[in-house]
Amino acid sequence: MALTPETLTRHELNGLRVAVADAPNPDLVGVAGRVVGETMRTLRVAAGGDSASGDGPDASETESRVKQVPKRDSTFEFELPSKGDAPECTDEAADAAKASGTASKRRSETAGRFEAGQSGRCQGVAYVTVDGARLLSRPALRTEKTGDSLWR
């Protein structure tokens, strides 16, 4: 079960590149970077930095670099490194999002937040838009909701 748009909501979010497409707080819209932490109701996003940029220990949370974004009422755009070498952009709304009642929109409708200027941003990368309400769960329990768990 690789990390695909279908499994994204049950998979590990830490380390993925994400952009906040919509949030109740206008200051958080457009925040983009790597996910560095997850709590039950929020994601911590290291905004503006690449994976390479090291910052101090958890003190960095209080700095402006790491933004804590509430999941509820937000929309996230995850960037999935895809193994297939499909040359064109894949652009999928997370399949699972249907179940939540709030349909997630395709990227074209939400006006992408990743800078269009990045060269080769379509190379081997899939963008998945997820309604934050789909992610409302304790990080460790998100995987259990359906499927592969040995429980039940």
Place this chain on the structure above:
Amino acid sequence: MGIPAERIDRLQDLAREATAEGDIDRAREYVRLARRIGERHRISLQRRFRRFSCDDCDAYLRPGATARVRLRSGHVAIRCLACGATARYPYEG
């Protein structure tokens, strides 16, 4: 490999990276999360992960950075430099 095992795998890499960047506390969060996932899904962590994370303070152990590894007679001693706990693993021969 199911999703839980994959998540644990990913978290191990993340913890190693975070430690390399000097962010021990963030690595701790990753280690804790990985353990919790394993607990919930009845998966044991890989031996490499078990041995290179601190049982006492959950830090990810990188020899030379956050851990000291010594061969003693009959066992390997891995000391966590973050909290000072020592784990000993026996070997044959």
